[in-house]
Amino acid sequence: MFEKILIANRGEIACRVARTCRRLSIRAAAIYSEADNGALHTTLCDEAWRLGAAPARESYLRGERILEIARASGAEAIHPGYGFLAENADFAQACADAGLVFIGPPAAAIAAMGSKSAAKRLMGEAGVPLVPGYHGEAQDPDTLAQAARETGYPVLIKPTAGGGGKGMHRVDEADAFADALAAAKREAAASFGDDRMLIEKYLLEPRHIEIQVFADRHGGVVHLFERDCSVQRRYQKVLEEAPAPGVSESLRREMGQAAVQAAQAIGYVGAGTVEFIVEPGGAFYFMEMNTRLQVEHPVTEQVTGLDLVEWQLRVAAGEHLPLVQADLALRGHAFEARVYAEEPRNAFLPAPGRLRHLRTPPAGPHVRIDTGVRAGDTISVHYDPLIAKLIVWDLNRAGALRRLRHALAQFQVTGASTNLEFLQRLAGHPAFAAGELDTGFIVRFRNDLLPPLRRASDRVLALACLAVLLRNDETARRQAAASSDPYSPWHRTDGWVLNDDNHHTLHFHDDHGDIAITAHYRPDHYLLDLPGGTLRARGTLEGGADIRTELDGMQITATVVQRDTELTVLCEGFSHRLLLHDPLTVGMEDEIREGSLKAPMPGTVVQLLVAPGDKVTEGQPLLVLEAMKMEYTIKATTDGIIELIGFKEGDQVQEGAELLAIASK
Incomplete structure (x- = not known):
């Protein structure tokens, strides 16, 4: 076994690998x-080495610099994690040439599967069923357009390299093909340095099921059963489970054997995943092979009781696989929910920001949290917006799903928008509970999963009021104690007014407008005049952001995070953001230029499609913004004339920056 390894990655997966290294007494360099x-x-590794600037191409994609650090640190091997250089055949070969063990498959195996088109041809020769489409070498637009016509719309344009859904575009008609192809090529070049494409028939209502495989250097190959990854947005997985619901033992064996044969065909070593598209009738087609550990590997660990990173280390060190196929068995059911900093209602755009409050469910035998961040850390525009992976396990699917819903309700984040409420609705949806899964699940149930934003409920408003009043009271007591006259009535916070009822009015604002709440002070409680009526409330601060309250006789504990005039109320799984207003400033927000289009997130302007003075129509693409290696098209919100363009191609922009302005005709 190795004495020391270098972890050539960051975030959650680097922390994950470091924990196994610590358990095995292997020193790890970050x-x-x-x-x-x-x-x-x-901080979880024994030492850390600086790479370079924030952009990945200047840091985590600098293979030669990583090799220099590995040599300087005395590491014997490099674990690439996933993403960045994990599936880079040249880097794997460079490790071997430098006398370092690459904790992954041989460079030849990565190369064989690195091109999706070449991989499909190889799998076709091995007799694995393939989705109809074009996997050829010719890449001129006319050839690809003709292939799409011959395949038949709808089709899927996919980069031959990379993964994670980046660069994938569904095209429903020939007129949209050229623009989709151009966008796919730009995204693939930015993400993988390779803009080659393949064309596939877009299958309706398929499931995405993958098989975890493992192979050693001695000819041993096993599969560790399947995971269902059908629930996706933007072709990226958001909730996975193992085993896949509704999969028969015969189909499990058939897919498992096909995956083992695929690994054997390329002389595979280490952890890998063979991904299949499965039609409702049970027919399955090879999609691709990921030559690395997958983000969702924890669900396989939970249902097998194994540590797949330990297996990776042992295989890379030359050991035999710890178990053979007959020794492997499924136990129970597991889910993994990916908690992202993103805006589900805004096409799931990433939402970078500082995590001002982060509280995860308690870890235990049924709940596991894999994360690379802490409260106070920033989700950067430069990397994937993952906050954490929430993994739950129980004896059966119903029990695991119940634990998932409970754990999601306990997960608290402020400072960045998240998909937590979306995940709760997803986990609570009847169709999901029934296992009615396919890759169109989110689109089909979008109205259920992303309902209109609701006005703050009376409970939310009561909790916000109590938090403000209790904190004001605590502050006043401290100030009074420090003053020369601690008994002065001017230190009182009970709404005392000479010759008047003791009360105070708080003004809040949310997405639905302004809300005024009057709090009447009583000796041991407040009477709150809320939109739904008067409510008797009292509470105590529990330290930090927590308050214990009693609302009309019902006791409840909540968290109210306040930063300046912004409050976020978190309770029983819901999160609601409010602004506390000074009454004199209500309705006096900054004016916004008519027709102004602002950046929905930080990013880079990669393409301008219009110029000042151009006439545009509502819905017309105006500008392409790239953030986190994904492209987002800014479209006109009205007919008019381009009055202003605030940036040029290549410029970095911050969230909220004015990109363009459209003047009415």
Whole structure:
């Protein structure tokens, strides 16, 4: 076994690998960019080495610099994690040439599967069923357009390299093909440095089921059963489970054997995943092979009782697989929910920001949290917006799903928008509970999963009021104790007014407008005049952001995080953001230029499609913004004339920056 390894990654997966290294008494060296100075993964390792600037191409994609650090640190092997250089055949070969063990498959195996088109041809020769489409070498637009016509719309344009859904575009008609192809090529070039594409028939209502495989250097190959990854947005997985619901033992064996044969065909070593598209009738087609550990590997660990990173280390060190196929068995059911900093109602756009409050469910035998961040850390525009992976396990699917819903309700984040409420609705949806899964699940049930934003409830408003009043009272007591006249009536916070009822009016604002709440002070409680009526309330601060309250006789504990005039109320799984207003400033917000289009997130302007003076129509694409290696098209919200363009191609923009302005015709 190795004495020391270098973890050539960041965030959650670097922390994950570091924990196994610590358990096995293997020293681990971390690497970090400027943006990750002091990040959690650097503190969990025995040492940390600076790579370079924040952008990945200047840090985590600098293979030669990583090799230099590995040599300087005395590491014997490099664990690439997933993403970045994990599936880079040249880097794997460079490790071997430098006398370092690459904890992953041989460079030849990565190369064989690295091109999706080449991989499909190879699997076709091995007799594995393939989705109809074009997997050829010719890449000129006319050839690809003709292939799409011959395949038949709808089709899927996919990069031959990379993964994670980046660069994938569904096209429903020939007129949209050219623009989709151009966007796919730009995204693939930015993410993988390779803009080659393949064309596939877009299958309706398929499931995405993958098989975890493992192989050693001695010819041993096993599969560790399947995971269902059908629930996706933007072709990226958001909730996975193992085993896949509704899969028969015969189909499990058939898919498992096909995956083992795929690994054997390329001389595979280490952890890998063979992904299949499965039609409702049970027919399955090879989609791709990921030559690395997958983000969702924890659900397989939970249902097998194994540590797959330990298996990776042992295989890379030359050991035999710890178990053979006959020794492997499924136990129970597991889910993994990916908690992202993103805006589900805004096409799931990433939402970078500082995590001002982060509280996860208690870990235990049924709940596991894999994360690379702490409260106070920043979700950077430069990397994936993952906050944490929430993994739950129980004896059966119903029990695991119940634990998932409960754990999601306990997960608290403020400072960045998240998909937590979306995940709760997803986990609570009847169709999901029934196992009615396919890759169109989120689109089909979008109205259920993303309902209109609701006005703050009376309970939310009562909790916000109590938090403000209790904190004001605590502050006043401290100030009074420190003053020369602690008994002065001017230190009182009970709404005392000479010759008047003791009361105070609080003004809040949310997405639905302004809300005024009057709090009447009583000796041991408040009477709150809320939109739904008067409510008797009292409470105590529990330290930090927590308050214990009693609302009309019902006791409840909640968390109210306040930063300046912004309050976020978190209770029983819901989160509601409110602004506390000074009465004199209500309705006096900054004016916004008519027709102004602002950046929905930080990013880079990669393409301008219009110029000042151009006439545009509502819905017309105006500008392409790239953030976190994904492209987002800014479209006109009205007919008019381009009055202003605030940036040029290549410029970095911050969230809320004015990109363009449209003047009415």
